[in-house]
Amino acid sequence: MSAPALPARPQAGTPPSGLARWLPILGWAPRYDRPAFGADLLAAVIVTLMLIPQSLAYAQLAGLPPQVGLYASIAPLVVYAIFGGSHALSVGPVAVVSLMTAAAIGSLGLADEAARLQAALTLAFVSGVMLTVMGVLRLGFLTSFLSHPVVSGFITASSLLIALSQLKHLLGIRAQGDTLPELLSGLVANVHDTNVPTLLLGAGVVAFLYWVRKRLKPLLLRAGLSARAADTCAKAGPVVAVLGTTALMWAFRLDELGVRKVGDIPAGLPPLTLPSLDPGLLSQLLLPALLISIIGFVESVSVAKTFAAKRRRRIEPDQELVGLGASNLAAAFTGGYPVTGGFSRSVVNFDAGAATPAAGAFTAVGIAVASITLTPMLHFLPQATLAATIVVAILTLVDIDTLRTTWRYSRADFLAVATTLLTTLLAGVEAGVSAGVALTLLTLLWHASRPHMAVVGRVPGTEHYRNIERHRVETHPSLIGLRVDEGLNFMNARQVEDRILALVTAQPAVRNVVLLCSAVNDIDASALETLESIVHRLGDMGVRLHLSEVKGPVMDRLRRSDLPGALGGQVFLSHHEAVTALTAGESAPPSP
């Protein structure tokens, strides 16, 4: 299998406009040709083989029947091919979102499987609506408040929870739980029920998958295969494990020894389904759907950017919101559950040479064929095999090293990683993401309320004014020059006020305060009002406020307000001019 030639960079640099802005398919479909078709088809075959066990496994992780995983890998892929902007992203069930789905549905306390299915597709519906609306309103920037430390801590903790949640399948016992303490106590309480054949089978699959992952590729390379072919073979491990253990189970009737099988999977295409519009259910799903949307989007867009860069393309985050939103709506109406772009499957898709999003649509056809024809054969598939594929795949996401590197780099960021990680482990995924987001917002507010400010003095013999804490400069006892290095807004203006009042109360001789505005790009209405209150309060102290080096656009705007009239002081073109005019006749001692 040779690497297909990359298509020439189409429309690089020309951002899509008009309808193609919202329907990226209009950008590539008109130029779709035979070589691209061949490349996409090949990629689709390989991804399909990988997706079948993955879809079944992730549905099991989400606590849903296996066919739901297949259904979630059909319509959403077709829809993403139409609305999605990435040429390599493969959309479908992924591990972390499946875990979050399990937690969201578990917290509803539904005993009935039909009700759980309905809740799962309603969750996809709510998430799809949220993502689409955010995309259309261009609110993609909102997801920035999920910082890297939070995402990193969350992914590591979720991966550990996922691996732990699969242990019961590997031991053949029953246990429940969404958090580390619950999972551990469930395992400890039931470990005496361990089914030895299940344990042997599960351990065997784990060992096999590790061997495939770590050792097979070097062997194949030495046997003369190309690096790409060796890689693809190594990725086929789970398929081999599924086929092999299904055959074992069938041949030796391991299920009669207590090894649990997947059982009957209804054959056929996905059903048409409708999400529930029960207000009670919808309101309970709002928060989980929001968290799933954000986590799913942040992960997906990062994967998409990685592959886009490899072909010198770019990803429009707001368009990705629409693409993922539409995919989730498709999942909701075809019996699926929340989906997003997955990393491992996208790697396979890209490496296999997918040239356009059509590869995803072809993969959907492959999965559809499988769900019609292969499902009877999956009856004897052991649950332990699926659990083993999840465990081996997920443990690569555990990144404890981040704790060490962030500790070294920044204690504040370390705190964010550690808080998110521990909260997720101890209190579950929703609490973990919420704590991380809350911490991030708090940090943001803290920073936003702390503008850079410096009291400035004159560099002797020049007209330059510099921070008195860093330079040897001259100051006057009757004048304070304060440089503010940021636009003034509702978050930081009060801090400027507090700083000025503190400076003036500490220096009784002060008669003039000059605000050096060279770096002030904007003054909002709150800051304007704060400036007016500074003027009044300084006035009460017998001190006047002046401005210097106000930028043109800022000055234009100030002229539309009452400030120039209320100022009392003057607006100087240069700070030096201000200091000279206001301290005429005084001597200028150097600052201590």
Place this chain on the structure above:
Amino acid sequence: MSAPALPARPQAGTPPSGLARWLPILGWAPRYDRPAFGADLLAAVIVTLMLIPQSLAYAQLAGLPPQVGLYASIAPLVVYAIFGGSHALSVGPVAVVSLMTAAAIGSLGLADEAARLQAALTLAFVSGVMLTVMGVLRLGFLTSFLSHPVVSGFITASSLLIALSQLKHLLGIRAQGDTLPELLSGLVANVHDTNVPTLLLGAGVVAFLYWVRKRLKPLLLRAGLSARAADTCAKAGPVVAVLGTTALMWAFRLDELGVRKVGDIPAGLPPLTLPSLDPGLLSQLLLPALLISIIGFVESVSVAKTFAAKRRRRIEPDQELVGLGASNLAAAFTGGYPVTGGFSRSVVNFDAGAATPAAGAFTAVGIAVASITLTPMLHFLPQATLAATIVVAILTLVDIDTLRTTWRYSRADFLAVATTLLTTLLAGVEAGVSAGVALTLLTLLWHASRPHMAVVGRVPGTEHYRNIERHRVETHPSLIGLRVDEGLNFMNARQVEDRILALVTAQPAVRNVVLLCSAVNDIDASALETLESIVHRLGDMGVRLHLSEVKGPVMDRLRRSDLPGALGGQVFLSHHEAVTALTAGESAPPSP
């Protein structure tokens, strides 16, 4: 009454330390002397006279029995004198917080008065805990996210709601409601029940109070009184109205004509009470308590700053949180309801010459004496009189003009005023504050995710690099210089990445990108990771990333990370050096 001499500025400029940091009383009490005592006592007498009708009226507004207003004006004042940092602030029941209390308690649907009282003091308790914790953790900065437009819109809308809610007392009818539509429909439905004697009495008091407010002072000035004395007499209007109408009611038994009286007020000191610890009630009160805390604090601290500036002092916002928190806890344990610093009473306190917070403690003694001795006389006080004092006081807070000035100054700020105002009027106080805060946070996130960036080119013949959109500069097709004007963090780093990827995909000849970091004060762990991903993605495109003019502290920190090793490109001391080294041998055409 002559103006008492202001005490010499004590400890101006020396911020309190040690225990005095948390107990401002330790700052002034040791130097407390006879002149200060005299000044405080005089102020206390005047404020007490004003506070008696105000406390009764605001308790009525909050939907609580009148004595609760008196109780909330005793212990909280004493406690604020110990923990509060303002020398002029007068703490107690205020209009807006009383309205918010009415809405919070109303939404609980409690029919029983004892349960309502218990809920009111529990609300004060929760609010007190929140304020104190925020103060101790120095989270005062969090209140900055309540921007001026939001506060302004909220106060105007609440004042209109308060005035409307009092109309029923002026008409002598029964009506319910927390929002404009509810209040209006309640009034319209019951207006036929109007009690004419009540209407005449209420209208008379309103007219009298307006006359006192607008006309009495000029008359007194012409009669030869000093400005301060005339002012104080004018402020005594409500006391005269209370005494006059109570006497009228008693003499002519107006209550037999249907004019409602306040009725029996239990005489005596405030009871010792305990807040409820019922988790259901506490969780229902969490949001209202948070909103009451924030609104109360923002208003109070602004009043405190105004008066502090008049004496060249400053207010420590975190200490104010502790002071108000302690006051609310005191209210909770003495049968009160949420309190904060009020503007009008503080004006009276300051104008009457209060020299220290002891004036507040003396006022508390005054109110305590009144609640023991005067309450029997208030039996015949008409409810319409209290309503009239509220209406006249509150309408001065309505500030429709802000809509006009913000419209002229900034459409975004106008939107914030209008949204908060309309949401408060139409959906109530909690929805109004919440909508305003949500809008403000959204704005903040939007701004935080939009860093200032400029593609730079060389000013011909110099070593200066300027924005290519504003200056005629030279650029190279193989190199992009991007200046980022802000510290890089989790909110804006992705935007930098998107900008760089967009620039590079649009300019196929690019081989080097230089990030000009002269204004980058900090790079957090998220931004660091984004820089690494930029390096990788550019690498995939065959482009290298370089940094120039990195500040010392930022470079020190970067050296503790993996970035320098991963960079691929170089770190240049000056941007000119970077451009010269990276474009050696190329010609430099001017930018189009």
